Amino acid sequence: MDRRQLIKWLKEPLKMSNKYSLHVVYFCTGCGIIEIPPSITARWDAERFGVKPVATPRQANLFLITGYVSLKTLKPIIRTYEQMPAPKYTVAFGSCPIDGGMYWDSYNTINHLDKYIPIDGYIAGCMPRPEAVFAGITHLWTLIDEGKADGYKKYRRNYSQYRSNQERLYGELGWPPRFETEGLENE
Amino acid sequence: MSSIEEKITANFDGIEVRKIEEGRIEVKTKKEALLSTLNFLKDEGYGHLGLVSCVDRIEEGIFELVYILSRYLVGGEVAVDQASLIVKTEVPRGNPTLVTSVKVFETAEPYERELHEMFGIVFSGHPRLTPLFLERDIDLPPMRKDFDTRKYVEEEFESIPPVED
Amino acid sequence: MVGMKIAGIIFSPIIGVITGLLLTGAARKMVARVEWRYGPPILQPVIDLIKLFFQRPPSHGKTFDYGLIASLAGSIVLVLFLPVGRLCPLSEGGGLLLITYLILIGPLGMALSGGEGANPYVSIGISRKLILSLGYEVTLLLILLSVMSEYDTISIFNVVRAQSENGWSLFSWPLVIPGLAYLLILPAILGVKPFDVASAPQEISSGPHVEYGGKYLALSKLEGGLSEFIGIALFVNLFLGGWSIPGSLHLPAGVLGVFLGVLVFLAKVAFVFSLNVTVSASFPRLRVEQAVKYLWSWPAFIGLVGLIIVSAL
Numbered sequence: 001m002d003r004r005q006l007i008k009w010l011k012e013p014l015k016m017s018n019k020y021s022l023h024v025v026y027f028c029t030g031c032g033i034i035e036i037p038p039s040i041t042a043r044w045d046a047e048r049f050g051v052k053p054v055a056t057p058r059q060a061n062l063f064l065i066t067g068y069v070s071l072k073t074l075k076p077i078i079r080t081y082e083q084m085p086a087p088k089y090t091v092a093f094g095s096c097p098i099d100g101g102m103y104w105d106s107y108n109t110i111n112h113l114d115k116y117i118p119i120d121g122y123i124a125g126c127m128p129r130p131e132a133v134f135a136g137i138t139h140l141w142t143l144i145d146e147g148k149a150d151g152y153k154k155y156r157r158n159y160s161q162y163r164s165n166q167e168r169l170y171g172e173l174g175w176p177p178r179f180e181t182e183g184l185e186n187e
Numbered sequence: 188m189s190s191i192e193e194k195i196t197a198n199f200d201g202i203e204v205r206k207i208e209e210g211r212i213e214v215k216t217k218k219e220a221l222l223s224t225l226n227f228l229k230d231e232g233y234g235h236l237g238l239v240s241c242v243d244r245i246e247e248g249i250f251e252l253v254y255i256l257s258r259y260l261v262g263g264e265v266a267v268d269q270a271s272l273i274v275k276t277e278v279p280r281g282n283p284t285l286v287t288s289v290k291v292f293e294t295a296e297p298y299e300r301e302l303h304e305m306f307g308i309v310f311s312g313h314p315r316l317t318p319l320f321l322e323r324d325i326d327l328p329p330m331r332k333d334f335d336t337r338k339y340v341e342e343e344f345e346s347i348p349p350v351e352d
Numbered sequence: 353m354v355g356m357k358i359a360g361i362i363f364s365p366i367i368g369v370i371t372g373l374l375l376t377g378a379a380r381k382m383v384a385r386v387e388w389r390y391g392p393p394i395l396q397p398v399i400d401l402i403k404l405f406f407q408r409p410p411s412h413g414k415t416f417d418y419g420l421i422a423s424l425a426g427s428i429v430l431v432l433f434l435p436v437g438r439l440c441p442l443s444e445g446g447g448l449l450l451i452t453y454l455i456l457i458g459p460l461g462m463a464l465s466g467g468e469g470a471n472p473y474v475s476i477g478i479s480r481k482l483i484l485s486l487g488y489e490v491t492l493l494l495i496l497l498s499v500m501s502e503y504d505t506i507s508i509f510n511v512v513r514a515q516s517e518n519g520w521s522l523f524s525w526p527l528v529i530p531g532l533a534y535l536l537i538l539p540a541i542l543g544v545k546p547f548d549v550a551s552a553p554q555e556i557s558s559g560p561h562v563e564y565g566g567k568y569l570a571l572s573k574l575e576g577g578l579s580e581f582i583g584i585a586l587f588v589n590l591f592l593g594g595w596s597i598p599g600s601l602h603l604p605a606g607v608l609g610v611f612l613g614v615l616v617f618l619a620k621v622a623f624v625f626s627l628n629v630t631v632s633a634s635f636p637r638l639r640v641e642q643a644v645k646y647l648w649s650w651p652a653f654i655g656l657v658g659l660i661i662v663s664a665l
Contacts, residue, residue: 003393017403021396045389047380050396055557058409058565071322085407085566105337107329108321111344118350154352161350168347170322 003050018061018087019141020050025060025084027077030067032093032127039130049137057083062140065119067127068096070108071169074116078166081117081155082176088152089120089144091136094127101126115165118151191231191268198227207273214274218285221276225254225291232258233272239288239298241306243280245332250278250306252285254295278308287313305330356610360441361432365578367439368431368585371618372577373397378622379544379629386633401573407566412469416563419465420571426457427578433508434585437595437614438603440509447506448496451586458579459485462560462572469563477559480640481543481550487647488537494655495530498662499590502527508589516596526665529658531591536651538628540643541583545632549640581621584628588620 002008002016009016026036040046040053054060057080065077081090092113095101100111113119120143123136143149155162159179167173192204195214202224203215216224233256242251254274258266278285287310288295299310300319307328310316327334377394384391393399411417432442433450459481466474499521503511511521521527540547551559564572588594595603595613603609603616638646 013402014406017399017406021400021403023400042387042389045384045391047384047392048390050392050399052392055553056562056565058563059558059561059569061403061407072320075322085409087407105340107325107334107336107339111340112347112349115347115349154350157352158350161348165347165350169343 014087015144019144022049022051022062022089022137022140023054023060024051024062024064025054025057025080027063027065027073027080029065029069029073029077030094030096032064032066035093035127035130035133036064036066039133044130044134046134046137049134051137057081058085060084061088063088063090064093065090065097065113066093068094068101068103068109069113071110072108074110074113074166075170075173078117078173079176086152089140089149090117090151091121091123091140092119093123093133094125096126098122098124110169116162116169118154118162120149120151191270191272194231195224195227199224210270212270212272214272216274216276218276218278221274222286222288222291224274225256225288228256228272228274229291232261232266234258236292236294237271239295239302241302241308241330243306243330243332245280248280250280250283250308252276252278252302252308254288283308284311285309286311289313304328307331357441360436360439364434364436364439364441365428365431367436367614367618368428368578368581369574371621372574372579372581373401375580375622375625376573376577379625379632382626382629383633386630397573397577401570404566404570404573409564409566409568411568412563416465416468416568419461419463419468420564420568420575421461423458423461423465424571424575424578426454426461427575427582430454430457430582431578431585434582435509435512435589435594436585437617438610439614448500448508449506451508452493452496455582458575462575466560466563471563473556473558473562474560476556477550477562480556481560483640484540484543484547484549484643484647487644488540488651491533491537491647491651491655492541494652494659495534495590498530498655498659499527501659502662512589512594512596515593520591520593520596520598522591526658526661527591529661530655533651533655533658534587534591536654537647538583538587538624539631540647542580542628544628546635546638547643548632548637549643552637580625584621584624585617587624588617592620592624 003020026033038044040051046052051062057063061084063081063084069077081088092098096103096109097113097119100106100109103109104111110116121136121140123132125132128136140149156179163173163178192206192212195202195204199216199220201217202220205213205215207213214224235257237255237257238253240253240255242253244251252275256272256274257269259269260266276285283306285308287299289299289312296314297319299313300316302308303310303313303316304319304321305328321329325339329336329339374394377392377397380396381391381394430451433454434440463478463482466478499511500506502521503514505511515521518524522531539545543550551561556562561569561572595617597603597616603612
């Protein structure tokens, strides 16, 4: 943990502050949400890493999707993701968002979450314990350090592709409205 | 004071009552007599409709509907016989229509909506048979045995291309 | 003296903002320690602020921006009228009466800005905040009235100077009674735990802040820290003697004295704030009608009795 290295703070304040101030919005899908209360309360205490749950997506920059994603919950996930302000990271819990997990042949569970929104990291396990959650968060730090956690940029670059994938599931998505995609690719 | 089994067989013709085990009694009734059976049982104190469910017996060509009733109080006092009643009735798969039981038990409303959505059973007289859980229209109701989930998943989800830069 | 005034205008808002931020961080650490956790670093709010200023959230219109700025500006102006140690740039111009008006600008700007966001949680949060302030403002006015009539002045600066000569008013008869009433309503003024009905994150998604993200959230956090500082600074000035040290010790004159005065003042602020944090870490949130019921029973009664005794003597 290089939270106390002043030189790094002066060199790249954006990266460092994004690393050590992860405000989390949880999406309570599936069984993973049961791992969240112990990891943010006294036993494991996520706040010492600067990880703090917030109540609205406008204040958050880390999005935890805690379990399988059914067709009905994917829509709010897309809405929540698009409401978060720009340097934002997504982490999916367990095997279900990776490839469907034990719901791989269900008519109502989408199998690959990263076809619809970009995912910066997966925490494997069914379900991951709080230690695994912290391992995932510290690994997310190294990803941010190396500049590899750039899912939000990828979403912008390939916005039309993501949007067409989403609309293949739902037909015409009325909300959220389409971004202006021109001129955003170079940012 | 006769037991509930005797009362049911005395009041209805062609009804099968069988004690499965302690506390669970199975009542098999005809499709036409379902409403009157439910009405009779409600008057006997079985005021709690716990579940309406459905079994797809594809070999016999029927849907078996299951209503689970329980009672706790009789005339304001705790009931001595608290056995649950499992009322079963059969609907042909070819023409799955049934009269709704919302007028007897209001709690049946969401269950019947779900059964309409998942099995395609039409409840005549139901106030709103609109979609409850599903986000999209599926041609064959997905809980039927002849619905091929793997084929559906491959056609609908696996065919979506992954996003690559 | 003019240089002193300019220094006060520059430094006292900066001191207020920094103290507010550090106190928020210290409060998070203290609450964590009460709950037997390790807790975040004390500088965590600063880290959050740096991150928030880099984010680019969507705006909801002009009133959304300017209401927030007006609220922050109102709090900064309010700090200028409060003596921070011996730094008191505008203390001759105003007094306690002015403060009772200025203290409303912060919530009002927040309400304007949140109303533009058109989120239903904002209006719930704002109405709860106004109901809560209705609860404590009667008592606050009673307390200010008793202080004014005891010292026969409306200037806070004169109140503090009188205390540095005659002893702190919290430990002097009869001002101890309004002092106690102020201590009882202080958590409600700060909006900390038993009285955080306005910004309850679990019930109404952090209330007035629900549409703020990025820069807006950063500005509203600055405003929150500043208004916490103001609530405590008013108490320290009125009842704990501002910059004065108990006993026969006197601060030296000149720049060193001003500096030491600010330090003594901030130490008192930190002490009072830590009292409130202990309260907030140990009590659950009240419902809004329970909060108003509490505020209108004991604190209002004690404040009224204090005013009667002070004006009778």
